[in-house]
Amino acid sequence: MAREPAFASAAAQTIKCVIAATAAWWISVYLLETQMPFLAPWTALLTVHATVYRSLSHGVQTSIASALGVGLSFVIGNYLGVSLWTYALALLVGMVAARIYWIRDEGVAIATTAVFLLSSGFEDQEPLLLDRLIEVGLGVAVGIIVNLLIIPPLRDGQAARYVDSVNRRMGGVLVDMADEFAESWDTERAEAWIEETSSMERDTESAWEFVRFARESRRANPRTYLRRHGVRLRTPPAGVGREDRHAEALSRVDEGLSHLRNLARTLHEATYAEGSWDDRFRREWSDIVRDCGRAIADPDAGVEPVHNRLTTLSQNMSKEKDLPNTAWPLYGSLITSMRHIAVIVDDVASTREVREPSS
Incomplete structure (x- = not known):
């Protein structure tokens, strides 16, 4: 797409x-x-x-x-x-x-x-x-x-499609992680997530190219002049600095991908961990990750704030007396990675403005 x-x-x-x-x-x-x-x-x-x-x-x-x-x-x-x-x-x-x-x-x-x-x-x-x-x-x-x-190009629509595509792919990976974590996963699945994040990083490089083109395409472009004077065009009107919002959204995507890669690597290493997982942590953490993925894939999806739920999960798990001390470094890493991603998820308002409409 x-x-x-x-x-x-x-x-x-x-x-x-x-x-x-x-x-x-x-x-x-x-x-x-x-x-x-x-x-x-x-x-x-x-x-x-x-x-x-x-x-x-x-x-x-x-x-x-x-x-x-x-x-x-x-x-x-x-x-x-x-x-x-x-x-x-x-x-x-x-x-x-x-x-x-x-x-x-x-x-x-x-x-x-x-x-x-x-x-x-x-x-x-x-x-x-x-x-x-x-x-x-x-x-x-x-x-x-x-x-x-003849159709002087305005590249902001193309930049929006790239931003939207990468966000949807990030959301898809998180949903897949949640589904696998709720049951079981293996090294092969974790390696597939890592490879997917690498592929998304390559797509963000292409997206940055389109953002730079979007900035340049507005210079000396008659379509920009017509928009400012209220002439209706086939493409929807855009506010001044829309390409700057694309750049801001891509910066968040870049940051999110780095945390998503770290999360995938953590789950990759966790396949070699000894002992069983705490059922409560497994259930609640996978629910949070699944909702986080849905929110990234679709800014209009109605989900509870992710960041607060991670805080609650961390507090509740810290009170568990039966949880082995050796499990906390791994559990804490998973919570911390998702907390970083949640900062991006809970601030989807500006992302919605520069993404391709669902229709």
């Missing part, structure tokens, strides 16, 4: 690239009637990026780099001619110039533009120099316009 927005985003990006390059080529061929119509669609492809802000910033870099490439090919083609060593010289100069820090993201366009033009017989074409620069500008302009007009 969390992968679906990534696929939709990639599909939209592909369609926009096709539209931008095709439109730039059509304008070059049928309106400008250029002899080398490949520059405009090529720069259009370079300009269409994942966010509007990135298209604008990279578009400026592409314009400068491509213009430098046109100038480089013009100088070499007209004054030195096209030969093996001048071709290599153009590549050398282009790659060195690509290191300029303020165009380094698209700096390689200097060399590639020079390669394209020199390979196409650019020498002695001084009258066409302005045409080449116009084609570069056309490609950049078309790429930016397409990204502005």
Whole structure:
């Protein structure tokens, strides 16, 4: 489920690239009637990026780099001619110039533009120099316009899906732990929980990427402007700083996963412990963990506050005279790990705002 927005985003990006390059080529061929119509669609492809802000910033870099490439090919083609060593010289100069820090993201366009033009017989074409620069500008302009007009991406919905997916998986693991602990569990099940937490940690890394994209996608995005002025869009309106709430929720998820992994390791080690478990602890602790898992998986689930129940369990068990002293380090570790997770569970209000609706 969390992968679906990534696929939709990639599909939209592909369609926009096709539209931008095709439109730039059509304008070059049928309106400008250029002899080398490949520059405009090529720069259009370079300009269409994942966010509007990135298209604008990279578009400026592409314009400068491509213009430098046109100038480089013009100088070499007209004054030195096209030969093996001048071709290599153009590549050398282009790659060195690509290191300029303020165009380094698209700096390689200097060399590639020079390669394209020199390979196409650019020498002695001084009258066409302005045409080449116009084609570069056309490609950049078309790429930016397409990204502005055709579903400019807002990634907060994708970030919400990742946050929701990881939370549901955490809840599922806790419910499974509770069910297994209430009866019996073995080393294999505990190892499966540990592996699942590792998988969720990898998903949170992807979620952080989407949160960073969500922040960037709001910059220079017309959809943000329309939302602020009350224009209805297909996606629900979001308050200012929603991506910051995603970051806050993910920070809690990261912390919760570390405690969940520790809990899984404790249960893994407990499979080697000697002696039987206290039935009361086993029953009450598994009920608390099960409710905790339900609350994480679904913020709207009606469960009793987990933190207070853990405190009550700890107090009641400390009064048990028949409980062996050697059992307390293990019991205490299980209670402490769940107490840390409960801090996250009992504060689900802000998490609900940034998670995907249940529908």
